Amino acid sequence: MAADTINIPQPPREEEQLGYYYGLPSRPKLVARSSTDPYKYNFDFSTQYPVGKLLSSVRQHPIADLWNTDGPLRREIVLALDGIQWTVIDVLRLGYQPRMTEELQLNHPVTLLISVKKDSTPWEQGHSVVVRCHEILQNYGISDVHCEMKESHTIRLASPPAAPLSAPKLHSEYAQTYPGRSTTCEVECEKIHAVLSAYLGHSIATFDQPTREGTKCLYLRRKDTGQVLLLICRHALFNGTSANEDYIYDESNAESMVTILQPGDDTLARRKKDIALCIKCVDFHIESIKRLDELTQDEKKARIAEELATLPRLEAAAGRLEDVSPPATRIIGHVLFSPKFGTSTRTTGQSSSQRVRDWALIELHPGKHASPLEELENEVSVTEKERLNLLCAHEVEGFTFHRHLSFHYLRNTLPLVGMVSEAETKGGEHESRLPEEPAILVGKRGQRSKLTYGLANNVTSLMREVVDNIEFVSEEWCILGPKPCGWMTDRRHCFCGLGDSGSCIWDLQSRVGGMLTSASGDPTYGGIDTAYATPMEWLLEDMRAYGYDVEILDGERPDSDIGQAD
Numbered sequence: 001m002a003a004d005t006i007n008i009p010q011p012p013r014e015e016e017q018l019g020y021y022y023g024l025p026s027r028p029k030l031v032a033r034s035s036t037d038p039y040k041y042n043f044d045f046s047t048q049y050p051v052g053k054l055l056s057s058v059r060q061h062p063i064a065d066l067w068n069t070d071g072p073l074r075r076e077i078v079l080a081l082d083g084i085q086w087t088v089i090d091v092l093r094l095g096y097q098p099r100m101t102e103e104l105q106l107n108h109p110v111t112l113l114i115s116v117k118k119d120s121t122p123w124e125q126g127h128s129v130v131v132r133c134h135e136i137l138q139n140y141g142i143s144d145v146h147c148e149m150k151e152s153h154t155i156r157l158a159s160p161p162a163a164p165l166s167a168p169k170l171h172s173e174y175a176q177t178y179p180g181r182s183t184t185c186e187v188e189c190e191k192i193h194a195v196l197s198a199y200l201g202h203s204i205a206t207f208d209q210p211t212r213e214g215t216k217c218l219y220l221r222r223k224d225t226g227q228v229l230l231l232i233c234r235h236a237l238f239n240g241t242s243a244n245e246d247y248i249y250d251e252s253n254a255e256s257m258v259t260i261l262q263p264g265d266d267t268l269a270r271r272k273k274d275i276a277l278c279i280k281c282v283d284f285h286i287e288s289i290k291r292l293d294e295l296t297q298d299e300k301k302a303r304i305a306e307e308l309a310t311l312p313r314l315e316a317a318a319g320r321l322e323d324v325s326p327p328a329t330r331i332i333g334h335v336l337f338s339p340k341f342g343t344s345t346r347t348t349g350q351s352s353s354q355r356v357r358d359w360a361l362i363e364l365h366p367g368k369h370a371s372p373l374e375e376l377e378n379e380v381s382v383t384e385k386e387r388l389n390l391l392c393a394h395e396v397e398g399f400t401f402h403r404h405l406s407f408h409y410l411r412n413t414l415p416l417v418g419m420v421s422e423a424e425t426k427g428g429e430h431e432s433r434l435p436e437e438p439a440i441l442v443g444k445r446g447q448r449s450k451l452t453y454g455l456a457n458n459v460t461s462l463m464r465e466v467v468d469n470i471e472f473v474s475e476e477w478c479i480l481g482p483k484p485c486g487w488m489t490d491r492r493h494c495f496c497g498l499g500d501s502g503s504c505i506w507d508l509q510s511r512v513g514g515m516l517t518s519a520s521g522d523p524t525y526g527g528i529d530t531a532y533a534t535p536m537e538w539l540l541e542d543m544r545a546y547g548y549d550v551e552i553l554d555g556e557r558p559d560s561d562i563g564q565a566d
Contacts, residue, residue: 011123012039021150023052023097023491025481026520026527031116031149032126034134042096052491054108055480055529056093057439057457061110063142067091068426068460069351073140077112078462078473080132085120087154088520089113090478090530091459094148097491110145112137115152115520152529154463155519156235156358156501167329168320170198170262170369185278185310187383190412192271192317194381195263196324198369199413200504201380201445205264206237210327213264215447215502217515218416218536219376219553220361228373228553230362231539232260233502233517234338237360244468247338249363258335260362261327266499267447268321268330275318282307282314333364339546343472346541348422355534356463356474357542358517361550378512378553379413380443380504386451390443392485393453397441405510416504417554418511422535425477425513426458442479442507444516446500454479454495454531456505456513461532463518476532477514479505494521494528505533512536512552 012020012030016039020030042051058064066073077089095108112133116126126149133147195202205213214236220229237258238247250256263271289295289303324330338360345354364373387407407414424440440456457478465472481495496503496519503516514533521528536552543550 009036009127011127015039015041021053022050023054024527024529025492025494026152026522026529028115028150028152028522028529029118031121031151032123032130033146033148034130035146035148051096053094054097054483054491056095056108057455057480058091058093058110058459059439061145061459063091063110063137063145064426064459066140066142068458070354073136074462076136077133080129080136081114084114084125084129085117086114086464087117087152088115088464088476088530088532089462090115090457090520091145091461092457092478092480092530112145112147114147114149115154116149118151118153120151121149152520153522154465155498155521155528156517167331167368168196168323170196170332185281185314188271188274188278189313189317190383192275192320194412195267195271196320197381198371198376199379199381200416201447201451203263203267203447203499204232204236204332204502205261207259207261207327207331209237209239210261210265212236212239213266213447213499215445215500215516216262217502217504218512219378220550221553223549223551226374228364228376229336229548229550230260230333230364231502231515232360232362233515234341234358234360235517236501237335237338244340244342246340247335247360249334249336259331260333260335261330262332263330263447265327268324272318272321275314275321279311279314279318282311331365332368333362336361336363337546337548339542341467342470343474344542344545346538346545348535348537348541351423353422353460353475353535353538354473355476355538355542356465356472356517358534359515359539359542361543361548376553378416378504379408379411380416380445380451380506381412382407382414382445382451383412389451389485390453393441393482396483396485397439397455399439399441405508414506414510416506416510416512416552418509419536419552420507420511420513422537425456425535426460440507440513442505442513444496444500444503444505446496446503446516448497448499449494452493452495453482455482456480461530463532476518477505477535479516479531479533481528481531495519495531496528515539 017030021028044051090113092111092113093108094111130147130149137145200216202216203213204216214233217231220231285307286304289300339357342357343354344357345352366373405414441453442456443453445451461476461478463474463476479495481492483492496516500516505513505516507513514535516531516533519528519531540550
């Protein structure tokens with residue numbers, strides 16, 4: 001009888017619940033797993049640090065083709081979750097990242113990861129579900145994929161009629177350099193230059209909710225009229241208390257107009273605080289120089305002159321921020337149309353996908369832009385340091401070469417041209433260390449987390465949400481955060497943060513891939529394990545269904561680029 005009890009599943013101890021996913025940014029709690037392998041604490045005695053777990057894209061595996069279509073496998077898994085308050089289903093590789101070897105994370109086992117709401121699922125119920133899901137996978141010939149359940153949150157990443165004619169315009173000017181040796185001050189002035197520009201990736205908010213911020217995604221052009229529109233996320237504009245209904249701009253009802261600000265109040269406040277600190281630092285540096293006995297008077301005068309040379313630019317930047325303090329001076333346009341939050345099934349290429357409608361089209365105000373709207377280009381702000389980070393991303397992800405990314409060095413931008421097809425998001429491009437293993441390295445600029453790179457998964461994720469007591473299940477393009485350079489590469493950083501909703505996702509050919517909408521993790525710790533985007537090809541098709549036949553506003557690639565590795 002004692003021998004029979006050995007095989008009876010036991011709930012995980014607290015150590016396993018809290019430590020099983022060590023290494024993931026949000027520190028999720030394990031609920032249950034189908035694997036019977038004993039849990040073992042993994043410690044690297046050579047570094048005196050515990051070894052964390054790492055999520056990686058699936059790439060080559062039989063489950064990819066079965067899961068990426070709305071076929072019987074997916075339907076049976078979702079049916080097995082009936083009665084469970086699940087939020088996301090991801091199919092990813094999960095394992096310990098070796099520190100001192102060249103072993104690839106491709107050797108990590110593929111895992112079906114089910115995220116559930118906190119404290120919603122007891123172990124007994126969760127274990128029954130993951131075992132059933134594992135059995136379903138085996139019935140389809142997938143015997144090497146286990147199922148796990150963890151607690152995690154789904155996060156939507158949001159945080160007058162027109163601006164006066166005298167309001168400062170959004171510019172597309174070159175980034176200028178000024179004399180002075182204060183690198184910090186130069187960087188801060190560059191941030192202000194960018195946040196008041198027409199470039200993508202910067203803060204937007206509504207006039208009525210100026211602290212609920214999102215991110216500028218992409219400029220589009222209507223094929224019938226040539227009108228230039230801005231694409232952003234709906235949920236960054238309308239919060240949970242707003243009626244879930246189509247919004248259509250009514251010229252005859254001025255009070256119904258939803259106007260858009262750039263930047264939002266929180267971003268403006270941060271920039272003001274930082275530039276004021278830079279100005280104070282100049283005074284502090286000057287007083288410190290005066291007290292340096294080892295310097296001659298001439299040397300002191302020279303260094304003080306260098307510090308004073310930074311003041312004109314700092315004070316000018318502070319003045320630009322003061323000029324846009326009144327919200328009305330920051331109005332860049334108004335909402336033209338936004339369909340109610342829900343799901344649509346659209347066909348792109350040879351496949352159909354059911355995805356969430358979470359988009360809004362903004363009619364831009366010409367008077368707020370320094371250039372004619374038809375001359376706008378889809379350019380993402382990219383600093384010199386961020387360009388160098390791309391080389392690091394290639395190295396730590398194991399890419400042996402990269403595509404040309406044509407940066408505009410005078411404007412510190414990356415022009416976006418072309419589009420990644422939805423089919424490519426499920427199959428990838430052969431850019432990884434192993435030619436047969438598809439992977440896409442992507443980037444984005446969000447108003448909160450700035451520019452980050454990440455690894456796109458080639459297997460679709462499913463997300464479940466309930467709005468107005470109606471359940472929505474949608475397909476999502478899953479993106480993992482970057483691995484840091486250096487020796488701590490056994491974990492990934494967050495790809496995005498609150499306020500990054502609407503960020504444009506692009507690949508290493510400067511092609512538009514999609515729009516960032518949500519993430520999974522734990523806001524308590526500020527950790528994001530996985531981010532989710534809607535492919536741009538699907539979005540454009542959905543807009544056409546509502547009568548907006550639009551195309552991406554393409555510009556020209558500059559001659560300069562970061563080169564190509566051998």
